[in-house]
Amino acid sequence: MDTYVYKKRDELFERAAAVIPSGIYGHLGPAEGCFIPTSAFPFFAERAEGAYLYDVDGNRFIDYMCAYGPNVLGYNHEEVGEAARRQWEKGDCMTLPAESMVELAELLVDTVDSADWAYFAKNGGDVTNLAMLTARAKTGRDLIVKFVGGYHGVAPWMQAYGSPGILKSDVSNIITLPWNRLDLFRDLLRKNPGRIAGLISTPYSHPAMYDSELPAEGFWSEVRSLCTEHGVVLIVDDVRAGFRLDLRGSDYYYGFKADLICFSKAIANGYPVAALCGQQAFRNAVGAVFNTGSFWLSAVPFAAAIKTIEVLKKIDGPALMHRLGEKLTNGLSDIAQTHGFTLLVSGEPALWNMRLTDDESGVLHQAWVAECVRRGAFFTNHHNLFINCAMTDADIEKTWEIADDAFRAVRKNHAMKAR
Amino acid sequence: MIDSTVLASINLHAVLRNLETLTQLDADAEDLLNGHRCAIRFSVPGIDRLTLTFDQGRCQAARGEAVPASMNLRFSNADHLNLMIEGKKNPLPTKGFRSIGFLKRQFAGAADLLSMYLRPDIKRLKSDPDFFRMATVLFANTAFYAAAEVANLDPVGQALLAKIEPGSINVTAGDDFQVCLTNDNGLSVRQGSSAAAKAFMSFDSLETLGGVLRGELDGFVCIGRGQMSFKGRIPMIDNLNKLLLRVEAYLS
Numbered sequence: 070m071d072t073y074v075y076k077k078r079d080e081l082f083e084r085a086a087a088v089i090p091s092g093i094y095g096h097l098g099p100a101e102g103c104f105i106p107t108s109a110f111p112f113f114a115e116r117a118e119g120a121y122l123y124d125v126d127g128n129r130f131i132d133y134m135c136a137y138g139p140n141v142l143g144y145n146h147e148e149v150g151e152a153a154r155r156q157w158e159k160g161d162c163m164t165l166p167a168e169s170m171v172e173l174a175e176l177l178v179d180t181v182d183s184a185d186w187a188y189f190a191k192n193g194g195d196v197t198n199l200a201m202l203t204a205r206a207k208t209g210r211d212l213i214v215k216f217v218g219g220y221h222g223v224a225p226w227m228q229a230y231g232s233p234g235i236l237k238s239d240v241s242n243i244i245t246l247p248w249n250r251l252d253l254f255r256d257l258l259r260k261n262p263g264r265i266a267g268l269i270s271t272p273y274s275h276p277a278m279y280d281s282e283l284p285a286e287g288f289w290s291e292v293r294s295l296c297t298e299h300g301v302v303l304i305v306d307d308v309r310a311g312f313r314l315d316l317r318g319s320d321y322y323y324g325f326k327a328d329l330i331c332f333s334k335a336i337a338n339g340y341p342v343a344a345l346c347g348q349q350a351f352r353n354a355v356g357a358v359f360n361t362g363s364f365w366l367s368a369v370p371f372a373a374a375i376k377t378i379e380v381l382k383k384i385d386g387p388a389l390m391h392r393l394g395e396k397l398t399n400g401l402s403d404i405a406q407t408h409g410f411t412l413l414v415s416g417e418p419a420l421w422n423m424r425l426t427d428d429e430s431g432v433l434h435q436a437w438v439a440e441c442v443r444r445g446a447f448f449t450n451h452h453n454l455f456i457n458c459a460m461t462d463a464d465i466e467k468t469w470e471i472a473d474d475a476f477r478a479v480r481k482n483h484a485m486k487a488r
Numbered sequence: 489m490i491d492s493t494v495l496a497s498i499n500l501h502a503v504l505r506n507l508e509t510l511t512q513l514d515a516d517a518e519d520l521l522n523g524h525r526c527a528i529r530f531s532v533p534g535i536d537r538l539t540l541t542f543d544q545g546r547c548q549a550a551r552g553e554a555v556p557a558s559m560n561l562r563f564s565n566a567d568h569l570n571l572m573i574e575g576k577k578n579p580l581p582t583k584g585f586r587s588i589g590f591l592k593r594q595f596a597g598a599a600d601l602l603s604m605y606l607r608p609d610i611k612r613l614k615s616d617p618d619f620f621r622m623a624t625v626l627f628a629n630t631a632f633y634a635a636a637e638v639a640n641l642d643p644v645g646q647a648l649l650a651k652i653e654p655g656s657i658n659v660t661a662g663d664d665f666q667v668c669l670t671n672d673n674g675l676s677v678r679q680g681s682s683a684a685a686k687a688f689m690s691f692d693s694l695e696t697l698g699g700v701l702r703g704e705l706d707g708f709v710c711i712g713r714g715q716m717s718f719k720g721r722i723p724m725i726d727n728l729n730k731l732l733l734r735v736e737a738y739l740s
Contacts, residue, residue: 432719
């Protein structure tokens with residue numbers, strides 16, 4: 070199988086490096102994105118359509134990162150694009166909000182199980198931060214509990230002490246517990262009566278760098294009961310998993326009801342919008358928090374979000390992505406086995422995590438991912454991957470072919486003890 | 489916030505310990521010290537002792553008190569040592585008065601040579617490849633050994649170390665520079681590489697290594713260019729990078 074080369078990539082990166090810190094910063098960059106080795110990965114997209122990403126060198130990738138989640142229906146989705154275009158012709162960023170804001174709020178209230186209202190922003194971090202402020206405004210308490218590895222954005226309180234620019238005082242009111250440890254949460258509540266404002270958590274543990282972990286049996290129902298009993302606001306950060314597991318919210322999917330639930334990423338198929346939804350009891354508190362941004366009420370993303378949710382409902386997107394994800398990962402595991410490797414798949418099929426377990430350092434996994442990317446399946450090493458609704462069985466079969474050839478290359482290039 | 493105890497520990501176990509490498513790399517240092525035997529112990533309250541043993545033109549650095557010393561230099565506190573490093577205060581010898589001549593001449597001369605490499609003349613750095621090589625190796629040594637002191641003693645460093653799993657990280661710039669950092673209930677550094685390392689930080693040249701550590705090159709850009717690469721357990725590397733940023737605050 071031919072492998073890709075990247076010539077324009079390097080020219081463009083040099084231009085970027087001259088004028089942009091890091092060349093490409095953040096999670097799309099080669100460093101934060103864990104492109105290992107960087108020579109195997111594309112850096113810049115020329116265009117994208119459906120399930121595919123085309124880089125500036127003309128290489129086509131089946132894109133299993135989906136822009137890190139936003140691409141849920143397929144890039145450049147015609148109906149979503151048309152809805153956005155119609156709104157754009159009327160107006161986008163204006164002095165007053167458009168009707169599309171109200172329509173999207175109505176749709177979310179009708180769709181999301183725990184939503185009695187919706188409040189909009191741009192990025193996931195905007196609404197996780199707003200949820201934290203709302204919890205404190207509602208309870209008058211200081212402490213926020215989160216789980217190890219839980220990523221809720223980049224505001225100082227969401228980061229770890231020791232990260233550049235983060236002070237101890239930024240995180241002094243944040244308590245971090247291991248995932249699935251109800252005993253520790255109970256203990257914490259007992260020792261801090263009347264001090265904990267909120268618990269923020271993703272619906273299941275899907276940290277970067279580590280395996281995903283589903284909630285243990287009874288975990289969420291007990292967390293819900295304890296939060297209610299102790300007056301703790303239960304915040305579900307559904308930014309990454311939202312609209313991929315269940316359109317009614319991932320809390321509904323796992324059988325409980327959040328007080329506040331945060332969405333972004335997949336809500337508008339790539340158009341920039343985030344939503345905090347919540348129960349009636351929190352309406353006044355969220356309204357009292359001063360929080361806004363120049364582009365938060367732009368009308369085009371609202372129109373795109375309405376169409377995205379309508380299409381996801383029509384095609385039962387979550388069920389489709391579950392089926393595709395399960396098929397893909399079962400096949401990948403089988404192919405790994407035929408080459409003498411063990412591929413550990415974790416998390417939910419629509420946004421699964423995977424890791425070769427054959428060496429402790431992860432070097433073999435990194436080598437395999439690099440070989441897949443060189444052949445046209447865009448995976449990253451240490452982040453969960455995503456399915457979108459534009460993917461087909463043919464894409465999955467092509468990915469299996471790529472994975473097979475990539476395993477062969479790894480076997481050839483890396484001496485390994487026979488298992 | 490800079491903690492003077494951490495800085496003193498860096499000065500001992502990252503800066504002064506570099507005399508060991510200096511005598512391996514620099515013939516002038518070797519010539520200067522040849523024919524002299526002396527083991528100097530640096531004693532600062534609250535900090536692991538450092539013993540530098542000079543013999544046959546070479547220096548060996550040892551942490552703690554296992555190695556016997558012929559001379560003891562006592563410092564009243566961390567600030568006292570830090571001021572000595574800046575040349576503003578003298579140590580207080582409490583043992584080995586007969587070695588004061590060595591201290592004033594050979595040791596001081598070697599320390600001056602070390603300082604010449606650690607605070608290099610920029611023009612010479614660019615025009616003299618041998619000088620560049622030695623200055624970069626010594627500077628990189630200082631940075632990685634300092635990372636261990638920061639990880640073990642500085643509050644921010646301790647928070648970062650808590651996120652580095654047990655095991656080793658190999659840092660290399662080809663055959664020119666190789667150190668291995670190991671977290672085993674504390675971070676330690678040694679020359680060379682570990683066959684069982686879990687994480688790898690590689691630089692394609694001393695130019696890249698020196699440029700990144702001195703802040704002259706954008707490390708993230710170097711990654712994009714493939715001049716610097718990581719593999720293995722990335723959280724170990726990520727937190728080592730953050731430790732190096734903290735080192736910069738101490739050494740700047």
